[in-house]
Amino acid sequence: MTPAQPTGDLTEAPARSEDVDPVLHVRGLSAHVAGQQVVEHVDLDVAPVGVTALLGRNGVGKTSTIKAVLGLIGRAGEVELAGTDLVPLPTHQIVRLGIGYVPEDREVFAGLTVTDNLRLAERRGSEHRYDLVYDLFPELKQRGAQAAGTLSGGQQQMVSLARALLNDNQVLLVDEPTKGLAPKLVQEVSQVLARAAQVAPILLVEQNLQVVRELAHHAVVLTDGRSVHHGPAQEFLADDALTQRLLGVHGEGGSDPTEDHDQDRDQAGAGHTREEHTE
Numbered sequence: 467m468t469p470a471q472p473t474g475d476l477t478e479a480p481a482r483s484e485d486v487d488p489v490l491h492v493r494g495l496s497a498h499v500a501g502q503q504v505v506e507h508v509d510l511d512v513a514p515v516g517v518t519a520l521l522g523r524n525g526v527g528k529t530s531t532i533k534a535v536l537g538l539i540g541r542a543g544e545v546e547l548a549g550t551d552l553v554p555l556p557t558h559q560i561v562r563l564g565i566g567y568v569p570e571d572r573e574v575f576a577g578l579t580v581t582d583n584l585r586l587a588e589r590r591g592s593e594h595r596y597d598l599v600y601d602l603f604p605e606l607k608q609r610g611a612q613a614a615g616t617l618s619g620g621q622q623q624m625v626s627l628a629r630a631l632l633n634d635n636q637v638l639l640v641d642e643p644t645k646g647l648a649p650k651l652v653q654e655v656s657q658v659l660a661r662a663a664q665v666a667p668i669l670l671v672e673q674n675l676q677v678v679r680e681l682a683h684h685a686v687v688l689t690d691g692r693s694v695h696h697g698p699a700q701e702f703l704a705d706d707a708l709t710q711r712l713l714g715v716h717g718e719g720g721s722d723p724t725e726d727h728d729q730d731r732d733q734a735g736a737g738h739t740r741e742e743h744t745e
């Protein structure tokens with residue numbers, strides 16, 4: 467079956483991640499926090515174009531996987547960015563090699579203006595792509611003097627993404643960008659991500675399957691700290707039995723992003739079935 471393409475405007479992405487050299491290559495990743503193993507064995511590739519979704523029920527290790535790639539928590543295994551081994555490097559050097567991080571809680575400086583938030587994100591040694599950022603997010607230019615803390619959740623997400631896009635990054639790691647947003651803002655953020663993905667490939671942690679359907683070309687699914695499924699995102703979402711087994715929700719029945727998706731999120735978090743590496 468030929469997988470359907472996402473409905474976002476991402477026409478150039480290859481259908482199969484294995485058709486091209488990945489920009490981010492992870493094999494046998496394990497990671498620990500406070501002496502506890504939170505990632506057991508993760509393999510994933512991020513294609514150089516488009517969106518790769520990192521999926522799984524609550525608490526399976528998606529955020530920890532991203533933090534492990536960045537060296538924010540102790541880890542072992544293979545992690546390469548365009549062929550460069552990241553494992554021996556500290557986080558500041560990893561970031562300088564070209565990884566943009568959009569954390570789960572957005573982490574904008576609430577008391578600073580939008581413009582100052584962007585200025586603080588400028589990385590030494592990188593070109594600073596203000597033209598690109600303001601072209602993608604004209605609202606941020608209009609709201610440059612506004613304190614970031616007074617922006618809506620969707621606008622704060624724009625600031626967070628703009629900070630990552632400002633520098634010349636090879637890949638963006640974006641963690642649950644629609645979490646906690648009102649339904650209409652989910653759609654806004656989805657459109658923002660589609661625009662961002664035209665500039666840099668994205669590894670996207672996302673619980674809203676309709677957003678995944680709109681954006682993702684590839685899917686990697688985690689269960690209990692292990693990657694248990696890799697493949698075209700649309701094929702995965704179309705396989706009801708598989709999405710039910712691995713996520714606890716029906717792929718085809720994922721909510722519309724304009725509707726409240728708390729139900730998807732709740733269902734996705736309902737249980738931690740131990741899966742073996744079968745896919």
Ligand SMILES: Nc1ncnc2c1ncn2[C@@H]1O[C@H](COP(=O)(O)OP(=O)(O)OP(=O)(O)O)[C@@H](O)[C@H]1O
Pocket residue numbers: 499500502504522523524525526527528529530531
């Ligand atoms: N700082 C920490 N201290 C102790 N345990 C942690 C810490 N951070 C994460 N964990 C544990 O590690 C496991 C993986 O958490 P992680 O946040 O990576 O999962 P996730 O898939 O991103 O979940 P969610 O969808 O809820 O964000 C969970 O069992 C969590 O309780």
